[in-house]
Structure formats: structure tokens, C-alpha cells
Amino acid sequence: MNEQNQxxxxxxxxxxxxxxxxxxxxxxxxxxxxxxxxxxxxxGVTLTILSIIVILPIGTILGFxxxxxxxxxxxxxxxxxxxxxxxxxxxxxxxxxxxxxxFGTLLAWILVRYTFPGRRIIDSLIELPFxxxxxxxxxxxxxxxxxxxxxxxALVKLGVSIVYTKIGIIIALVFVGIPFVVRSVExxxxxxxxxxxxxxxxxxxxxxxxxxxxxxxEILPAGLAGFALAFARGLGEYGSVIYISGNSxxxxxxxxxxxxxxxxxxxxxxxxxxxxxxxxxxxxxxxxSVNLMQLRQARRLGxx
Amino acid sequence: xxxxxxxxxxxxxxxxxxKQYGDYEASKDVNFEITEGRxxxxxxxxxxxxxxxxxxxAGLEHPDEGDIHIAGQRVNExxxxxxxxxxxxxxxxxxRHMTVFDNIAFGLDVQxxxxxxxxxxxxxxxxxxxxxxxxxxxxxxxxxxQRQRVAxxxxxxxxxxxxxxxxxxxxxxxxxxxxxxxxxxxTIKKSGITSIFVTHDxxxxxxxxxxxxxxxxxxxxxMGTPEEIxxxxxxxxxxxxxxxxKGIMNxxxxxxxxxxEDFDWxxxxxxxxxxxxxxxxxxxxxxVEHGVVEAVTFQGTRLSMQIRIGEHTLExxxxxxxxxxxxxxxxxxxxxxxxxxxxxxxxxxxxxxxEPGQVFYI
Amino acid sequence: MKQSNWVKNILIxxxxxxxxxxxxxxxxxxxxxxxxxxxxxxxxxITTPYVLSALGLTLVAALVAVVVSGFFGLxxxxxxxxxxxxxxxxxxxxxxxxxxxxxxxxxLAFIMVFGRIGWGYGILDTINQWLGTNWRVVFxxxxxxxxxxxxxxxxxxxxxxxxxxTRGREEEEAAVLMGASGLTVFWKVTFPQIxxxxxxxxxxxxxxxLGEFGAVAALSKARGSTFTLPLEIDALxxxxxxxxxxxxxxxxxxxxLMSVLLLLLRAYVEHRVGHAGD
Numbered sequence: 001m002n003e004q005n006q007x008x009x010x011x012x013x014x015x016x017x018x019x020x021x022x023x024x025x026x027x028x029x030x031x032x033x034x035x036x037x038x039x040x041x042x043x044g045v046t047l048t049i050l051s052i053i054v055i056l057p058i059g060t061i062l063g064f065x066x067x068x069x070x071x072x073x074x075x076x077x078x079x080x081x082x083x084x085x086x087x088x089x090x091x092x093x094x095x096x097x098x099x100x101x102x103f104g105t106l107l108a109w110i111l112v113r114y115t116f117p118g119r120r121i122i123d124s125l126i127e128l129p130f131x132x133x134x135x136x137x138x139x140x141x142x143x144x145x146x147x148x149x150x151x152x153x154a155l156v157k158l159g160v161s162i163v164y165t166k167i168g169i170i171i172a173l174v175f176v177g178i179p180f181v182v183r184s185v186e187x188x189x190x191x192x193x194x195x196x197x198x199x200x201x202x203x204x205x206x207x208x209x210x211x212x213x214x215x216x217x218e219i220l221p222a223g224l225a226g227f228a229l230a231f232a233r234g235l236g237e238y239g240s241v242i243y244i245s246g247n248s249x250x251x252x253x254x255x256x257x258x259x260x261x262x263x264x265x266x267x268x269x270x271x272x273x274x275x276x277x278x279x280x281x282x283x284x285x286x287x288x289s290v291n292l293m294q295l296r297q298a299r300r301l302g303x304x
Numbered sequence: 305x306x307x308x309x310x311x312x313x314x315x316x317x318x319x320x321x322x323k324q325y326g327d328y329e330a331s332k333d334v335n336f337e338i339t340e341g342r343x344x345x346x347x348x349x350x351x352x353x354x355x356x357x358x359x360x361x362a363g364l365e366h367p368d369e370g371d372i373h374i375a376g377q378r379v380n381e382x383x384x385x386x387x388x389x390x391x392x393x394x395x396x397x398x399x400r401h402m403t404v405f406d407n408i409a410f411g412l413d414v415q416x417x418x419x420x421x422x423x424x425x426x427x428x429x430x431x432x433x434x435x436x437x438x439x440x441x442x443x444x445x446x447x448x449x450q451r452q453r454v455a456x457x458x459x460x461x462x463x464x465x466x467x468x469x470x471x472x473x474x475x476x477x478x479x480x481x482x483x484x485x486x487x488x489x490x491t492i493k494k495s496g497i498t499s500i501f502v503t504h505d506x507x508x509x510x511x512x513x514x515x516x517x518x519x520x521x522x523x524x525x526x527m528g529t530p531e532e533i534x535x536x537x538x539x540x541x542x543x544x545x546x547x548x549x550k551g552i553m554n555x556x557x558x559x560x561x562x563x564x565e566d567f568d569w570x571x572x573x574x575x576x577x578x579x580x581x582x583x584x585x586x587x588x589x590x591x592v593e594h595g596v597v598e599a600v601t602f603q604g605t606r607l608s609m610q611i612r613i614g615e616h617t618l619e620x621x622x623x624x625x626x627x628x629x630x631x632x633x634x635x636x637x638x639x640x641x642x643x644x645x646x647x648x649x650x651x652x653x654x655x656x657x658x659e660p661g662q663v664f665y666i
Numbered sequence: 667m668k669q670s671n672w673v674k675n676i677l678i679x680x681x682x683x684x685x686x687x688x689x690x691x692x693x694x695x696x697x698x699x700x701x702x703x704x705x706x707x708x709x710x711x712i713t714t715p716y717v718l719s720a721l722g723l724t725l726v727a728a729l730v731a732v733v734v735s736g737f738f739g740l741x742x743x744x745x746x747x748x749x750x751x752x753x754x755x756x757x758x759x760x761x762x763x764x765x766x767x768x769x770x771x772x773x774l775a776f777i778m779v780f781g782r783i784g785w786g787y788g789i790l791d792t793i794n795q796w797l798g799t800n801w802r803v804v805f806x807x808x809x810x811x812x813x814x815x816x817x818x819x820x821x822x823x824x825x826x827x828x829x830x831x832t833r834g835r836e837e838e839e840a841a842v843l844m845g846a847s848g849l850t851v852f853w854k855v856t857f858p859q860i861x862x863x864x865x866x867x868x869x870x871x872x873x874x875x876l877g878e879f880g881a882v883a884a885l886s887k888a889r890g891s892t893f894t895l896p897l898e899i900d901a902l903x904x905x906x907x908x909x910x911x912x913x914x915x916x917x918x919x920x921x922x923l924m925s926v927l928l929l930l931l932r933a934y935v936e937h938r939v940g941h942a943g944d
Contacts, residue, residue, distance in 0.1 A: 035364055035384065036838050037848030042745035046757070049738045053816050054763050057775030060785070064778055103684045110681045114674055122681065124933055125689045130870070131925035131932075133877025135896040136918040137692065139903045143915070144695045151691060175688055207673070229766075236768025238880035239896065243903065257770040257880060264774060264884055269783060276771045283766045291759065362843065385845035397836035401858040410854075411844035462844065 058280070065277035068270055076274040084252045085259040086278070092166055092255070093234030096173030101227045103174075104181025105219065111182070112189045126183070129176050134239025141172050142243035164246030166253060172240045177230030184226030188219050225293045232286040236279060314373070315340035315498050316361065316466055321370035323356055323522075330356040331367065332522040338500065338515070343492055345509035346502045348519035349545070354502045355470065357519070361500065362391050362468050375465040390459030390497075392469040396451050398443040404454050405430070405439040411462040429457040432491060448476050449484050456488070460495060467492070469501035473508060485511050506546055510534070518542050536652075540571065540645040548574040552616055555642055560591050560655035567644040570653075577620045579611065580636040581627050591657035592636040597629050611637055696922050700915035707909075711916035716890050720898035721920065723810065727882075727894060728875035731814040735871050739822025740864065744856065747830030748838060758827075764819050772816045773884020780804050809885035810892055817881055818874045822867035829863040829939075862938040869935060873928045876921060895921055 068076070076082065110116070111123055129137065145152040145162040155162060162168045192215065238257035245253040256279055263272040314337030323331035330353045338344050346354035359365040361372060363384030372379050379387045399407050406413075408429055412422045430436040433453040443451055452472060459467055472488065473481050489512050492499050503509050509516050510530040518525040518533060518541075526538040537543035544551060555570035556563035579595075580586050598617065599610040607622045609629060618637065622629070629635065641654045701708055711717070742761060746754055764772065780786040780803035794801055803809045841855045857864075879896040886892040889901055895917060902914035 035842055036748055036835060037842070037851065039745055039749045039751075042741040043749075043751075045741040046738065046745055049734065050742075050757075050760060050819075053734075053812065053819055054760065057772070057779050057816070058763065058767070060778045061771065061775050103680075106677060107681050107684065110678050114678060116678050118682070122685050124929055125685055127929055127932065128689050128693065128925070131873040131877075131929050132692075133879060133896050133899075133918075133921045133925070135879040135899050136696065136877070136921050139899065139911075139914055139918065140692045140695050140699075143699055143911075144691055150695060150698075151687075171688075175692070178688065232766045236766075236771065238768065238770050238883075257768050260768075260770050260774060261880075261884060264770075264777065269778070272774055273778065276768075276774055279768055279771060283768075287759070287762065287766045364839070364843075384843050389843070391840065391843050393836050393840060395836060397840040399837055399841075399855055410841065410846070414841070414844060414846040414850055458840075458844075 061273055061276050061280070064269070065273045068274060072270060073274050076271045077278065079271075081249055081254065082259060082271070082275060084249070085254045085256045085275075088166065088169070088252050088254065089235050089256040092169040093173055093231050093237075096170045096177055096234050097227045097231040099170070099174050100177045100181045100230045101223055104178055104226060104230075105185050105223055107178075108182045108185035108189055108219075112186060126179050130179050134176065134237070137175060137240040138172065138243040141168075141175060141240065145171065145244065163244055164248065164251065164253060166245075168244040168246070169241055169253060169255065172244050173230075173234040173237060176237055176240050177233055180229040180233065181223060181226035184222045184229070185219050188222040189215075192218055221293045221296055225290050228286050228290045228293070232283050232290075235282060235286075314338060315375060316500065317371075317373040318357065318360070319371045319373075321357075321360065321367045321372070323353075323360065323365065323367050329522045331360070334370070334522075334524055336517055336524060336527055338498060340498050341496055342514040343489065343499045343501070343512060345513035345516045346500065346519060347506060347509040347516050348504065348525075350504055352519040353522040354504075354517075354519045356522075357517075358468055358470055358500065358502045361466070362389055363387055388465035390462070390464035390467045392452075392455045392459050392467070392472055394470045394472075394474050396443075396455035396475070398451055398454055398458070400443050403440050403442060404435060404446070407443070407454055408458045408461050410458065415462065425461060426457075429461055432460075432495065433457045449480055452476065452484065452488075456491070460497065465498065467497045467499040469499065471502055471504075473503070473505070481508075482511075488512065518545065520545070537643065537650055539648065540643075540650045543571045543643040543645065543650045548619065550619060551645075552618075554615065555644070557614060558616070558639055558642075559593050560639065560657035561642060561653055562656070564644055564653070566646040567649075567651075569645050571643040571645060571650075572618060572639065573643075574619055574621055576640050576642065577611075577618055578638040578640070579609065579620045579622060579629070580638065581629075582634050582636060584627075584636065586636070586638070588638055588658060589636075591655050592638050595635050595637040597631055597633045597635060600629055600631055611635065613637055693922070696915055696918055699912065700919040702912045702915070703909065707912065708916045708919075711913040712920060714913075716893070716898055716901075717895070717913075717917050717920075719890050720893045720895045720917075723807075723893065724876055724895040724921075727810055727814045727878075728872050730811045731818045731875040732868055732871050734815045735818045735820075736822045736864070736868055738819060739824075739826055739867055742823045743826035743830050743860070744852070747827050748835045748856075761820050761823055764816055769813075769817055769878065769880030770884055772813055772881040776809055776812050776816075776885055777804050780809070804885055805887050805892065807892060810882050810894060813881035813885050814875050814878050817878050818871045821871040821874060822864060825863045825867035825870070826860050829860050833859050862935055866932065866935045866939055869928050869932050873925060873932075876924055876928075 065073070107122070107126065111119065111126075142163060143149050145155070145168060147153060147156050147163075152163060162171065236257055237255070238261065241255050242258050245255060245258070247254050247258055256275060260272050260275050260279075263269075263275070317337035318334050321331050321334035323329075332353075334353070334357060346357055348354045356365060360367050361374070363379070363382065367380070374387055374389065399410065402410070405426055408426045409422050412425060417425075426439075427436070430439055433456060435450060435453055435457070438446065438450065443454065446454065452475075456467075456472075473484065476484055485508060501512070513530060515527060516530055516533045517527045520541045526533060526542045528536075528538075533542060534546050537546065543549065549571050551569055551571055553569050555561050561570075578586075580592070586592075593613045595611040595613040595618070597609055598612050601608045602624075603621075605624050607624055607626075607629065609620045609622070611618050611620055618639075620637070639655055640658070641652055643650050644653045700711075742757075746758060778784050780790060786803070790801060790803065793799075801808070803812065837855050837859070838851050841851045846854070877896060878894070879900070882894055883897060883900070886894070886897060889898070893901065899914045899917045899921075902910045902917060904910075
């Protein structure tokens with residue numbers, strides 16, 4: 001179209017209406033009553049139970065922790081035992097979550113993309129760490145890797161010792177964290193239409209390029225969300241870790257939850273709450289990042 | 305246009321309705337009344353307030369001001385379930401875990417109707433909508449058209465005064481839409497129920513409705529029969545919204561039209577334009593414009609063209625079996641008439657150069 | 667994607683190695699270790715008064731947790747899934763809190779509320795004086811129940827809300843328009859949509875409740891009365907003797923049995939959830 005046209009022709013009919021002065025509705029507007037019944041009742045029940053079980057207890061910890069004078073608080077946190085426990089928990093949980101990110105994605109991939117004998121069994125086994133009580137997992141792993149255990153006896157001959165080391169902690173955390181990554185990545189991978197990859201292949205990309213450029217960006221947010229969940233779980237893990245770790249202050253194999261439990265047993269509530277506060281803040285930051293990642297992912301996939 | 309008080313002859317009426325969501329005015333002084341037994345379309349672009357009107361009739365929303373009457377009763381304070389309305393949702397909202405029979409029976413069931421009566425009424429409705437053989441199916445096993453029929457029967461089951469339908473064909477395949485519309489119209493007429501439906505599709509409104517209410521910007525622009533809405537638009541908006549229309553400035557430069565005061569622009573509809581081969585003998589040589597074909601698009605049974613006449617570019621259509629035109633071809637263009645528009649008014653202007661007695665059809 | 671077979675085989679092999687090392691070996695270890703001293707010892711180990719009392723309490727605590735978390739999950743999912751209100755997102759985040767908190771902190775939290783230094787202790791005392799009772803929370807059964815409810819609270823909610831979000835509320839609106847009462851709407855329209863997801867959530871909730879250790883460990887000190895099975899296993903294992911360890915694994919096998927049972931049920935229900943979602 002040339003310029004003349006644009007000035008002379010109106011594609012869209014202009015909105016032509018002379019507006020009177022804006023009407024003042026008298027007083028408060030009648031609020032639309034909710035059509036469905038039961039809002040007040042269910043919200044009331046939800047808030048009551050949530051308050052008793054979660055909000056009040058956690059709020060009490062926060063309140064108590066914030067009343068501790070800063071100097072005392074710092075003293076409680078900066079003790080070497082405490083410091084080492086945080087360092088141990090953070091590093092082992094991180095490494096375990098990273099291992100889970102790799103193997104979790106791999107497992108999700110073969111479960112979604114391939115059919116092979118034993119697929120359903122693997123699929124069910126993935127859920128085992130969710131269902132198996134942590135204390136059972138703890139003593140079992142400890143036994144498995146001990147000098148008399150199935151794997152431990154073999155490893156001893158190689159001169160590798162796992163029980164009562166940080167490696168032991170990592171193995172326990174890999175065990176409890178693996179379902180998080182698999183179950184986060186699986187649905188995204190299943191939704192990823194094969195035509196995506198075909199489009200890439202038609203454009204001449206090789207398998208590795210297709211994976212790196214097309215698939216990886218799609219599943220990365222879900223993978224990271226799974227990573228963060230496994231990481232958060234690992235940070236606070238207690239039952240599955242304490243048997244295999246040996247809980248030695250000297251070897252720095254005490255995890256945060258163990259030290260908090262110790263302090264509880266010694267009735268050192270200030271120390272316990274101070275550590276709990278730090279752990280809560282860390283958990284909150286991780287939870288926040290998971291939510292942000294899931295939000296981003298939902299947007300990319302066009303929302304629910 | 306609407307009347308200000310709910311007369312006893314009107315079956316469904318809205319009077320002085322205002323509705324605001326935050327800063328957005330969804331309804332501004334909405335007035336209308338509907339006679340018993342008619343099918344009425346609420347037609348308008350999205351965001352024009354038509355769905356709000358339907359939801360207020362159902363009681364799903366409440367007006368800030370104004371009165372709603374259904375079957376001689378003011379229903380403003382009456383809960384949706386007691387208003388005597390049947391509602392067909394856009395996606396039908398069928399109960400997915402219930403059979404067709406149980407879906408239709410639900411409304412009677414919750415009123416604790418006698419089992420025998422329910423059985424009788426549902427069977428009656430299954431026959432009406434022609435789904436007797438599918439009574440034990442689940443909604444997931446039905447086609448879009450069949451689901452619509454179930455939703456329709458379910459809404460009718462408790463014998464409501466009024467049937468409200470929210471975009472009843474939005475979820476239907478384009479191919480079967482036409483047949484389904486004919487079926488729905490016939491079935492509604494058979495049951496005799498007053499029906500109001502929302503649509504943004506003028507074809508649907510024209511085909512289905514006895515009367516159309518055109519909404520725009522929260523107001524009612526016009527209410528009338530499809531013929532009235534189409535042939536005698538009350539506002540520039542209606543003139544432009546119906547049919548395939550285009551606004552043009554400087555209409556006085558076209559042969560046969562003079563500039564009228566306050567009427568600064570004009571609306572031209574597709575059917576106001578005829579295109580002739582340069583050498584064709586059509587007996588209206590004095591009334592034609594000379595134009596050049598700028599683009600030709602083949603549209604199944606019709607040929608759609610863009611034709612340049614001086615500063616204007618017009619759209620025109622020809623049946624496919626008539627003459628073929630090519631891009632760049634010089635043609636005669638006859639413009640029968642225009643809607644001349646001011647800010648608030650619209651009226652029709654005929655081509656003065658046409659010989660008297662010339663007959664044309666729209 | 668067309669993929670060379672060896673890539674596929676390598677990936678599957680890696681997957682198998684990981685699963686066998688990390689998941690199958692532990693499962694086998696439990697069974698071997700629990701039978702290390704023969705069937706006779708095994709049967710004796712799982713029928714000691716301590717183990718039986720712990721087993722009973724574990725089942726009761728799981729039942730309490732399932733009832734409370736199930737009821738909570740239904741209410742919360744209904745009000746969040748079917749209504750729009752301010753603070754909805756925040757409320758959902760709060761409900762998820764038990765997922766991301768160390769169970770030991772949950773135990774600590776209840777000690778801080780109901781223990782000697784907690785604000786709830788005085789209230790409890792007043793009530794006890796008034797009623798002439800001697801109720802305790804910390805180091806008593808209510809503490810065990812509270813801790814178990816805490817760690818299982820989000821499970822049912824999570825499963826049910828996912829279905830509610832995909833189903834919307836049109837069906838309920840249609841039912842209300844036809845005059846159905848609140849209870850009718852819930853039982854005839856809402857619940858049939860979510861029943862499999864609800865059951866699924868209940869199974870997850872039960873599995874978690876049976877195995878909770880850290881939170882309960884902080885709140886329970888009396889072997890034979892407030893010990894759950896995981897605590898009893900801990901006590902047996904920590905005794906250090908070979909028989910103690912074997913007995914710990916024998917008691918563990920009970921929990922493993924229940925877990926595997928729940929896993930099988932879960933697989934079945936998951937299958938049904940998948941079908942209900944179409």
C-alpha cells in the first residue's frame with residue numbers, strides 16, 4: 001500500500017461514541033457472591049490445620065532464633081563443629097545432587113525413549129527411595145558398603161573404604177535423591193514431541209548437536225528443579241546418612257541434622273535453633289529457585 | 305432499542321444495567337427485552353460485554369445497578385439455581401465420569417424428582433436430541449456435536465424458562481457447524497424455549513437468531529431482526545461490523561455520491577460493489593468507476609479481488625463461473641450504495657448516477 | 667530420533683548398572699542380612715514385645731497421618747483449586763514447606779512449642795490442671811503423631827491439586843446452576859474426578875508415615891511405648907552386637923515389605939490416574 005492509501009482509508013472503523021461523564025456508582029459495589037459453595041469452610045480448615053502443624057511450630061523456631069542476641073548466635077554458628085557440619089552437608093549434598101542430575105536425566109531418557117526388557121521394573125525401582133524408610137536405607141547402605149557387605153568386601157580388596165567417609169554420605173544422598181531428578185525430567189521429556197528432533201535432523205544436525213541444542217535446553221529447567229529438590233533433601237537428610245557417615249567430628253563426617261539432634265539431646269536449644277534457622281534460610285532459597293524455574297518452564301511450554 | 309421498564313409482555317428483560325470490573329466497564333446502561341419463545345443472539349467483538357450480559361442473566365455475575373427480570377419476576381436477588389434458567393457452557397462442562405443419561409438426569413436428580421419421572425423426561429430428551437442409542441456412553445466417547453446435544457438436553461431437562469448458551473459452536477468443527485446450527489435452531493423451535501446465545505460470529509447469529517442484540521464497548525448498539533441489523537444499521541459500528549465492510553474517506557470523489565455535512569466518512573460493503581469487464585454491456589456506463597485489478601485471490605467458489613479506483617482500494621467478489629480477471633486488468637466498477645457515517649449516525653446513500661428503475665439485490 | 671544402536675545400548679547399560687548398584691543391592695542386602703542367623707532367629711526377632719509395640723504404634727501413627735493429611739489435602743486442594751483469592755500462591759508455598767525442611771527441624775519445632783521452654787507447655791499445663799489429666803506432647807504419643815502429620819502434610823494436597831488444575835471448575839458451576847447443594851457437588855462431581863489422585867496421595871502419605879525417622883526421633887525417647895518401628899530399628903542396630911544388627915534388619919524387612927506393597931499399589935493407582943486424566 002502506498003502512503004496515500006494510508007491517509008485516506010480507514011481499515012478499522014474508528015470507535016465513534018460520545019462518552020457521557022463517567023458514572024459514579026453509589027456507595028460500595030455489591031460483591032459478587034462466589035457461585036460454588038464451601039470456600040469459607042475449606043479455607044478455614046486449611047488454615048487451621050496448616051497453622052497448628054506448620055506455621056506455628058516453624059514460626060516458633062524463627063521467633064526463638066531471632067531473639068537470640070547476635071553475639072550468642074554468631075558464637076553458636078561459628079563453632080568449628082557447626083561450621084564443619086554445614087561445609088560437609090553443603091558439599092556432599094551438592095555433589096550427590098550433581099551425580100543425580102546426570103544419572104537421573106539418563107534414566108529418564110531411557111525410560112521415556114526406549115523399550116527394553118526390565119523397563120517397568122526399573123521404573124518401579126526408581127520410587128524405592130521414596131518408599132523405603134530412611135533408617136532402613138541408612139543401615140542397609142552402611143551394611144552394603146561395610147567390610148562384610150556385598151560391595152564393601154570387594155572394595156576393601158581394592159583399598160577403597162567408603163563407610164565412615166564423605167563418600168559414604170554422598171552415596172546415601174544419591175540414593176535418597178535419585179527419584180527427584182527422574183520424576184522431574186520424565187514428564188518434560190515425554191511431552192517433547194519427536195518432531196522437534198526430526199526438524200533438527202532434517203536441518204542436518206547430528207545426534208549430539210540435536211541433544212545439546214534442542215533437547216537439553218528443553219529439559220534443563222526440569223533437571224535443575226530436580227537437582228534443587230535433591231539438593232534440599234540432601235541438606236536436611238538425617239536417617240539415611242547417620243549410619244554410613246560415622247559421625248566423626250575429627251573426620252568431619254557429621255552432617256547438619258546430626259549436629260542439631262546432638263544439641264537437642266544436650267538440651268542446647270539455642271545452638272539447635274541457630275543452626276535450624278540457617279538451614280531454614282538455605283531451604284527457603286532453594287525452594288524459591290525451584291519455584292522460579294518451574295514458573296519459567298511453565299511459561300516456555302505455554303502455561304498449564 | 306431497549307425499553308426502559310420491564311413491560312409485562314416481555315419475558316426476559318434487563319433495565320439500566322451497569323457492571324464494572326475494577327476500571328473496566330463491562331456493561332453501560334444495558335436495556336433490552338425479549339419476547340417469549342424467541343431465539344436471540346448477543347453479537348459483538350470480544351470484550352464488548354456480551355458474555356457479561358449472559359452471565360448476569362444466569363446469576364453467575366451480579367450487576368452493580370439495574371434490574372433483571374425473567375418470566376415476570378425480578379431475579380436480581382435470586383440464586384442461579386432458582387432463576388429457571390438452563391445454561392450451556394462454552395465447553396459444555398459435561399460431567400465426565402457420568403453417562404449421557406446421568407448427565408441429563410442430574411438436574412432432576414438433585415431436585416429429588418421421582419425416579420420414574422426422571423427416566424421418562426430423560427428418555428424424552430434423548431429422543432429430542434437423537435441420542436437415544438448413546439445413553440450409556442461417557443462424554444469422552446462422544447464427538448463435539450454429540451456433546452453439544454447432551455449439554456443442550458441436560459440444560460433443558462428441568463424445564464427452565466430460558467435457555468442460555470455461551471458460544472455454543474466454539475468447540476465445533478467448521479465443517480459440521482452449518483448442519484449443527486440448523487439442527488439446533490429446529491430443535492429449539494420444537495421445544496419452544498426462549499433462548500439467548502452469545503457469539504462473535506455474525507454468520508452464526510444471522511443463521512440462528514430471530515433477533516440480534518449487537519454489543520460494543522459495554523453498550524447495546526442495536527437490537528432487531530437479522531434483516532434490520534444488516535440492512536438498516538443504527539450506528540456506524542453496526543454498519544461496519546456486519547458483512548465484509550471497509551471504511552473509506554473522501555467518498556465524494558466516487559461517481560454518484562455527494563459530500564453530506566457531518567458525514568465525514570463512509571462504509572462500503574462487499575455486496576455494494578460489482579465489477580465488469582471493460583467491454584461488457586451492463587447498461588450503467590455513466591455510473592461506473594474505472595479501476596485496475598491489483599490482486600486476485602481464488603477462494604473456492606468465489607474470486608476475491610482488490611481493485612484500485614483513484615485513491616481508494618476496494619474489495620470485490622465474483623462467482624467463480626463468471627468472468628475471470630487478471631492482475632493489472634482495467635475494469636468497470638459499479639458502486640451501488642454506501643453507508644455514510646457521522647460520529648453517531650449512519651444512513652444509506654444510493655448511487656445518484658444509476659438510472660431510475662435499476663434493480664439490484666444485496 | 668534415529669540413533670545408532672550402540673548409543674542406545676550404552677545408555678541402557680549405564681542405567682542398569684546405576685539401578686543395580688544403587689537400588690537393587692540395598693534391597694538384596696536387607697533380605698540377606700535379616701536372614702543372616704536363620705529363620706528361627708528371624709521370627710523371634712520380629713515378635714519381640716518391643717518390635718510388636720513399635721509396629722503397632724507405626725501403623726496407628728500412619729493411620730492418623732493419612733486421615734489428617736488426607737482431610738487437609740482435600741480441603742486445601744478444593745479451596746485453592748476451585749476459587750480465586752489473594753495469597754493463593756503464598757498459601758501453596760506454605761503447604762510445601764514440610765517437603766523442603768529437614769525432619770529434625772520439624773522435631774525441634776514441636777519441642778520449642780510444647781517442650782518445657784515452649785509457649786504451648788503452659789497452655790497444656792492449664793488444660794491438664796483444669797481437666798485433672800496429665801497430657802504431654804513432647805516425648806509422648808501426641809508428639810509422634812504431630813511429627814508424622816508434619817512430614818506427610820503436603821502429599822495428598824499435591825496429587826489432588828494437580829488434577830483440579832487441569833479440570834477447572836466448570837463442571838461444578840454447571841451442577842450448582844442446576845441446583846445441587848454443596849455436598850452433592852462435592853460427592854457427585856468433584857470427588858469422582860479426583861478419587862484416584864486422592865488414593866495415590868494417600869499411598870505416598872502412608873509410605874512416608876511408616877518410615878519417618880528424624881522428626882519422630884527428636885520427639886520420642888521411650889522404647890517400647892513411644893518408639894515407632896524405625897526408632898526400634900535404630901535402637902537394635904545401635905546396640906552394636908551381631909544379633910542386634912540382624913534383628914534390626916529383620917525388623918526392617920517388615921517395613922520393606924510394607925513399602926514394596928505400597929509401591930505395587932502405587933503402580934496400579936498411577937495407571938488409573940493416567941486413565942482418569944483423559
